[in-house]
Amino acid sequence: MTRTHLVVNGSAVEVDAPGLRSLADVLRTDLGLTAAKLACGRGECGACTVLVDGLPRTSCTTPAALVRGEVWTSEGLAGENADLRARFADTGAFQCGFCTPGQVVHATALLREGLHALPPDERRERVRTALSGNVCRCTGYQAIVESVCGIAEERGA
Ligand code: FES
Ligand code: FES
Structure with a gap:
């Protein structure tokens, strides 16, 4: 042991x-x-x-x-990212059970960076680049990126 x-x-x-x-x-x-x-x-x-x-x-x-x-893990972050997961579900950003947990966990870390302070184009680019390592062949990532950016704006408001 x-x-x-x-x-x-x-x-x-x-x-x-x-x-x-x-x-x-x-x-x-x-x-x-x-x-x-x-x-x-x-x-x-x-x-x-x-x-x-x-x-x-x-x-x-x-x-x-x-x-x-x-x-x-995603289980432990569920309270912190409840708003993000709801947004994923509401906007069609939710992909499958394999790729989504990793995307949400990664996005939870991103949202701690104060993304709301970035200009919208920079914010989108930051999110898209960061989540490019959370691979899904089934999405264009648009809904995912917009969901994360939308939550960043809301939390920063
Ligand atoms: S929907 Fe999960 S890998 Fe594409
Ligand atoms: S299962 Fe760990 S990076 Fe793919």
Whole structure:
């Protein structure tokens, strides 16, 4: 047993994380936090995105034993981003259950940056560029970008 101490969604947990066992595997298998999806499994799609110390990280390529900061998953961020998820649902930005959780987690971090202070074109570009790593072949991203930008404006108001 290789015990690793993590703080996940505000709670201290101890898990068995030998070698390069991924954070995604620990979250999903040991902790039952399945919102972060394992899709590509090699850091290319963003479906497994979580926040570590507030920054988006692909949990499939993050060895759990090396994590030092607090981990927040989509489950733990549900209160903070309820407005964003509602906007996704209302505007058709919601894609499938694989890509959307990662997009929402990443956008939650973006919304902490004070996007509302940026001019609209810069804000859109910032969001579009940031979310380009959360891959979905099924969308043009327009509704997603507009949803995030709209929430940024509302929160800044
Ligand atoms: S499953 Fe982690 S980046 Fe694709
Ligand atoms: S990958 Fe989720 S809808 Fe395209």
